[in-house]
Amino acid sequence: LNTRHVAEKNGDKTVCSQFSISRPNNLGILWSERDEIKTAQTYLESAEALYNQYMKEDGNPPLDPSEHFMAEEEKLTDQERSKRFEKAYTHTLYYLAQVYQHLEMIEKAAQYCHTTLKRQLEYSGYYPVEWALNAATLSQYYLSKQCFMESRHCLAAANVIFSQAGQVPSAEDNETDQDQQDLRQRKAEIARCWIKYCLNLLQSARKLLEDNIGELDPDRQLELKAQRKKEEDEKEKGRKKAVLFGTSDICDSVLAMEEKVSSVYPLDFQEAREIFLVGQNYVQEAKEFFQVDGYVTDHIEIVQDHSALFKVLAFFEEDYERRCKMHKRRIDMLEPIYADLNPQYYLLISRQLQFELADTYYEMMDLKVAIGNRLEELDSHTIKKINSLAQLAIKYYELFLDSLRNPDKVFPEELEEDVLRPAMVAKFHIARLYGKLITSDGKKQLENMQTSLEYYTFLVDYCEKYPDAVHAVETELELSKEMVGLLPTRMERLRAKLCPFI
Amino acid sequence: MLRSLRPLSKSAEGGRVIVEVDGKLAKVRNIKVDSRFDGTWDSREKIVAFSFDYCYWSVDAEDPKYASQEMVFQDLGTSVLMGAFRGYNICLFAYGQTGSGKTYTMMGTPVTIICAFFSFHFFLFSFLEIYNERVRDLLKQSDQKKPYTLRVREHPETGPYVQGLSQHLVTDYKQVVELLEKGIAKRITAATHIHNASSRSHAIFTIHYTQAILENNLPSEIASKINLVDLAGSERADPSYCKDRITEGANINKSLVTLGIVISTLAQNSQMFSSCQSINTVTSEGESSHAGSPSTSSISGTRRQAYIPYRDSILTWLLKDSLGGNSKTIMIATISPASSSYHETMSTLRYASNAKNIINKPRVNEDANVKLIRELREEIDRLKTMLLSFELRNSSPSWSEDRDGNLTELVLQNEMKVCMIRSML
Numbered sequence: 001l002n003t004r005h006v007a008e009k010n011g012d013k014t015v016c017s018q019f020s021i022s023r024p025n026n027l028g029i030l031w032s033e034r035d036e037i038k039t040a041q042t043y044l045e046s047a048e049a050l051y052n053q054y055m056k057e058d059g060n061p062p063l064d065p066s067e068h069f070m071a072e073e074e075k076l077t078d079q080e081r082s083k084r085f086e087k088a089y090t091h092t093l094y095y096l097a098q099v100y101q102h103l104e105m106i107e108k109a110a111q112y113c114h115t116t117l118k119r120q121l122e123y124s125g126y127y128p129v130e131w132a133l134n135a136a137t138l139s140q141y142y143l144s145k146q147c148f149m150e151s152r153h154c155l156a157a158a159n160v161i162f163s164q165a166g167q168v169p170s171a172e173d174n175e176t177d178q179d180q181q182d183l184r185q186r187k188a189e190i191a192r193c194w195i196k197y198c199l200n201l202l203q204s205a206r207k208l209l210e211d212n213i214g215e216l217d218p219d220r221q222l223e224l225k226a227q228r229k230k231e232e233d234e235k236e237k238g239r240k241k242a243v244l245f246g247t248s249d250i251c252d253s254v255l256a257m258e259e260k261v262s263s264v265y266p267l268d269f270q271e272a273r274e275i276f277l278v279g280q281n282y283v284q285e286a287k288e289f290f291q292v293d294g295y296v297t298d299h300i301e302i303v304q305d306h307s308a309l310f311k312v313l314a315f316f317e318e319d320y321e322r323r324c325k326m327h328k329r330r331i332d333m334l335e336p337i338y339a340d341l342n343p344q345y346y347l348l349i350s351r352q353l354q355f356e357l358a359d360t361y362y363e364m365m366d367l368k369v370a371i372g373n374r375l376e377e378l379d380s381h382t383i384k385k386i387n388s389l390a391q392l393a394i395k396y397y398e399l400f401l402d403s404l405r406n407p408d409k410v411f412p413e414e415l416e417e418d419v420l421r422p423a424m425v426a427k428f429h430i431a432r433l434y435g436k437l438i439t440s441d442g443k444k445q446l447e448n449m450q451t452s453l454e455y456y457t458f459l460v461d462y463c464e465k466y467p468d469a470v471h472a473v474e475t476e477l478e479l480s481k482e483m484v485g486l487l488p489t490r491m492e493r494l495r496a497k498l499c500p501f502i
Numbered sequence: 503m504l505r506s507l508r509p510l511s512k513s514a515e516g517g518r519v520i521v522e523v524d525g526k527l528a529k530v531r532n533i534k535v536d537s538r539f540d541g542t543w544d545s546r547e548k549i550v551a552f553s554f555d556y557c558y559w560s561v562d563a564e565d566p567k568y569a570s571q572e573m574v575f576q577d578l579g580t581s582v583l584m585g586a587f588r589g590y591n592i593c594l595f596a597y598g599q600t601g602s603g604k605t606y607t608m609m610g611t612p613v614t615i616i617c618a619f620f621s622f623h624f625f626l627f628s629f630l631e632i633y634n635e636r637v638r639d640l641l642k643q644s645d646q647k648k649p650y651t652l653r654v655r656e657h658p659e660t661g662p663y664v665q666g667l668s669q670h671l672v673t674d675y676k677q678v679v680e681l682l683e684k685g686i687a688k689r690i691t692a693a694t695h696i697h698n699a700s701s702r703s704h705a706i707f708t709i710h711y712t713q714a715i716l717e718n719n720l721p722s723e724i725a726s727k728i729n730l731v732d733l734a735g736s737e738r739a740d741p742s743y744c745k746d747r748i749t750e751g752a753n754i755n756k757s758l759v760t761l762g763i764v765i766s767t768l769a770q771n772s773q774m775f776s777s778c779q780s781i782n783t784v785t786s787e788g789e790s791s792h793a794g795s796p797s798t799s800s801i802s803g804t805r806r807q808a809y810i811p812y813r814d815s816i817l818t819w820l821l822k823d824s825l826g827g828n829s830k831t832i833m834i835a836t837i838s839p840a841s842s843s844y845h846e847t848m849s850t851l852r853y854a855s856n857a858k859n860i861i862n863k864p865r866v867n868e869d870a871n872v873k874l875i876r877e878l879r880e881e882i883d884r885l886k887t888m889l890l891s892f893e894l895r896n897s898s899p900s901w902s903e904d905r906d907g908n909l910t911e912l913v914l915q916n917e918m919k920v921c922m923i924r925s926m927l
Contacts, residue, residue: 094761101764106771113765133811134762140808141769178651189811196809214873296656297819337658345661359870366873407724425871432874435881479878486885493892 041099047092083123090119110141114150114243121161122247129186132162135245136193143200148263151197156257157245158190188289191282195305198261198279202272202312205265209315216315225267272316279309292337300341300349303333307356324367330360343403351403355422358396362429365389365436383438390433397426397433414466421472424459428476431455431483442498446491453487456480592728593821595833626669626710627678629685632816633704640685640705642668654819662820669710682707704817705732729821769810 097112117135120126139154165183208224211217246254266272283306290298307330314326334357343350365386372382404419405411415423434452439445459480463470470477629640630652637652656662672678689705709728714721 097764098760101767106768109764110768113761113768116761130762134765137762137765137769137811140810141765143808144769186811189809192809193811196807200807213876214869292658294655294657296658296662340658342659342661346658355867359867362870362874429871429874432878475875479875479882482882483878486882486889489889490885493889 037099037102041096041103044092044096044099048089048096051089051092086119086123090116090123093119107145110138111243113138114154118243118245121245121250126161128161128165129183132158132165132190133186135161136190139193140196143196146200146204148197148201148204152258152261152263153244153254155190155194155197156254157250158193159257160250160253162187162190184289188286191286192302192305194282195279195286195302195309198275198282199305199308199312201263202266202275202279202309205267205272206312206315208265209267214315216318221267224265228264228267266316269316269318272313276309276313280306283309292340296341296346297349300337300346300353303337304352304356307334307360311360320367320371324364324371327360327364327367331357331364334360347403351400351422354396354400354403355426358393358400358426358429361389361393361396362433365393369436378438387437387439390437394430394433397430400426415462415469420469424462424469424473424476427455427458428473428480431459431480442494446494446498449487449491449494453484453491456483456487460484592726593731593832594729595731595733624712625672625678626712627672627681628664628667628669628708628710629681629705630664630667630708631685631689631705635816637664637667637816638688639664639667640688641670641681654816656819664820706730706820707732731817731821766810769808 093112093116097109097116100106100109100112113134117131117138120131135154135158139151139158142148142151142154209216209220211220244251244254261278262271262275266275283302286302287299289295290302292299310326310330314323317323317326334353338350338353338357341350341353368382368386368389372378372386375382401411401423404415404423431452431454434448434455437448439448457480459473459477463473463477627641631638631640637654639652652667653665654662655665670677670681672681685705685707707730709730711726711728713724715724
């Protein structure tokens with residue numbers, strides 16, 4: 001604390017500045033150890049301010065603190081001095097990133113992480129693989145904030161820097177198999193970050209474009225396209241202000257990488273398809289390392305992402321038949337994996353897949369119905385198709401419900417909190433599906449209605465027995481009650497018509 | 503989940519006791535707020551309380567609240583045993599500061615369990631250690647200089663496994679003890695500043711328990727797995743790192759290690775659906791290593807928005823599906839009562855508290871559901887209208903009975919068409 005006094009009295013700005021960065025840096029650490037994060041913040045921010053002020057006003061690097069104790073000949077070169085100064089500042093930013101994180105000032109923390117990464121490239125040195133992974137992880141943060149431009153930039157830089165890892169000979173030249181393995185894994189992990197980028201971009205675009213029944217709204221599409229034209233200029237300005245990675249040599253490579261995929265919302269099928277294809281390429285890349293045999297969980301997550309890519313692409317596709325084909329691709333990739341999975345070890349994934357398969361079959365059934373409606377008559381082939389898809393959806397919802405049974409195969413009396421809603425929704429969906437089965441056989445029709453009624457009744461009865469469950473399925477319960485009221489009457493009428501009273 | 507404490511060791515005797523157990527609550531006195539220690543628990547002081555399913559105080563055998571090893575077994579061991587008996591997989595974690603009594607609790611309990619049953623069942627034991635993300639078989643002699651590293655893999659049918667891990671058939675209690683002792687001796691021990699016999703590695707002791715039974719007069723078997731996990735001491739392997747403090751960068755050249763951790767945390771926390779915390783984030787808090795991958799899971803549709811590349815995965819990989827579902831998981835958190843361990847005690851309790859919420863929650867795809875609900879509403883409206891109109895029509899004499907056969911079909915077809923058209927609106 002006394003040194004500051006001395007330095008100020010000295011009046012030598014040069015000396016003062018350097019002292020005042022490393023000192024607050026160290027004090028910052030000290031105060032953080034005493035759990036006084038806010039004080040630490042003050043010191044570090046003062047260091048930061050001093051750096052900025054210094055760089056603006058002066059220009060020559062200040063004397064390094066160690067130099068005060070050196071003889072004249074030993075003093076550092078300008079270059080070295082500058083290097084150390086910049087390094088001290090990088091540390092300031094690095095500490096601030098941590099401080100802001102502890103204070104939960106998330107955006108600032110991210111900003112400082114970003115800047116620290118940038119400075120690592122420019123001044124401090126870095127390990128390419130680690131840097132690339134950090135950049136890729138930061139891109140995921142940006143995804144959650146819908147900052148696609150920044151996210152893409154981080155990912156592009158990650159790719160470029162990662163490729164340096166192969167080139168630079170490692171310190172220990174005896175690269176083991178394990179190291180090679182690790183390298184391949186990291187590459188696949190960066191690919192997975194890219195998949196999420198593409199997926200998020202498409203899904204966010206969908207949210208903007210969909211109407212209240214989940215279809216593409218052409219009016220909104222026109223609106224957004226017009227808006228985008230206007231914003232193109234502003235985007236350029238925004239770009240220049242952004243924190244960009246790169247010394248001159250990697251700058252071009254990063255730009256080239258960025259040009260391969262858009263960072264603006266796709267507004268029609270063509271644009272969506274381009275992003276989809278980039279995502280699909282990264283799926284293949286990721287699957288090269290994360291194979292089923294060895295990496296079951298990771299492999300399945302990647303396939304689920306692939307399925308999600310198809311699902312969101314289908315939204316942009318206007319033609320129902322082609323849409324249906326996309327959903328069929330999803331079934332084709334998910335069903336085989338599901339079949340091989342042992343639920344004893346992969347229970348959660350198993351349940352996820354059951355639900356996704358059921359939903360996808362339901363989606364396909366709906367599309368077939370829509371296609372059928374456009375024709376004059378529903379031909380028997382289409383009816384068969386609709387029914388078979390409905391049955392498959394039912395099958396997977398039932399499989400999910402079976403997964404809830406205990407080892408003695410008994411369905412639980414009372415459902416646990418975390419499976420309550422999915423179980424109820426499954427029952428509800430099955431009820432609805434039985435109501436959608438098409439048959440000209442009156443007896444069969446009655447049977448279907450009876451089954452449907454039983455499932456709606458289950459919901460109503462369960463909520464009566466366990467009133468706490470109501471909050472989880474309010475809407476479904478309300479509709480189930482209605483159906484429980486209406487169906488018996490309907491069935492009566494049908495019965496009467498089938499066996500008329502003579 | 504329960505917590506037990508260890509008697510103050512000789513070196514800690516001079517310190518003050520800042521922990522108290524009250525029923526299902528563990529209370530810790532914040533020593534920063536209160537600088538004068540007068541032995542009474544003043545409600546004006548800052549006291550933080552954590553609730554658990556079970557709390558045990560085992561510091562002083564003379565204390566009326568003392569919980570003996572037998573008591574712990576009673577509560578904990580029985581539940582483990584019954585679960586395994588019925589075919590559930592069990593996972594028992596022990597977490598806490600080195601020197602707080604984990605190893606003692608952990609190893610003592612299963613030994614008592616095992617000796618209970620030995621007929622119509624057989625047990626296969628394996629014991630492994632995870633140190634610096636490398637897996638070692640603790641029950642196999644390796645003649646090479648380098649410790650033999652095993653690879654962890656996942657198989658779709660048999661689940662996650664360690665390739666090449668030795669399994670030992672055991673037929674009596676003495677053998678079990680022998681195996682345990684052999685394995686424990688092999689563990690890498692590193693001196694920490696608190697407890698000399700501590701280890702910085704995780705250890706997993708696995709019991710494959712198979713019962714031969716008759717099901718519908720056919721021989722069958724029930725297999726279950728009991729994992730006993732001894733989590734590494736909760737001090738960071740790198741003593742200069744602490745979550746609540748800033749890591750110095752001065753001595754780190756190229757690799758600002760913590761930067762990766764900060765970025766990972768930012769990415770994780772900003773995810774919309776990270777309502778569940780994975781055991782990895784709990785365990786990784788106890789090491790210098792990196793924030794783990796959140797195993798948030800939803801049943802379909804709305805899944806994780808981001809992929810966080812994580813670096814230490816071995817532990818969670820092996821035990822991933824042991825949380826929730828058809829597994830029973832028990833976590834034992836052990837803490838020291840001494841004031842000198844305040845930080846670590848608070849950390850442990852906080853993480854253990856969070857661990858209670860580690861459940862993989864399946865969630866519903868709400869997009870698909872909303873659409874279905876809308877359709878059903880329309881169907882209901884249509885049904886109501888139809889029933890009303892048919893009631894009116896039925897009173898009219900123009901519907902003759904011999905037309906009813908064809909009429910039924912016509913009606914059905916019409917209904918189907920209306921239904922389908924409406925459903926597409």
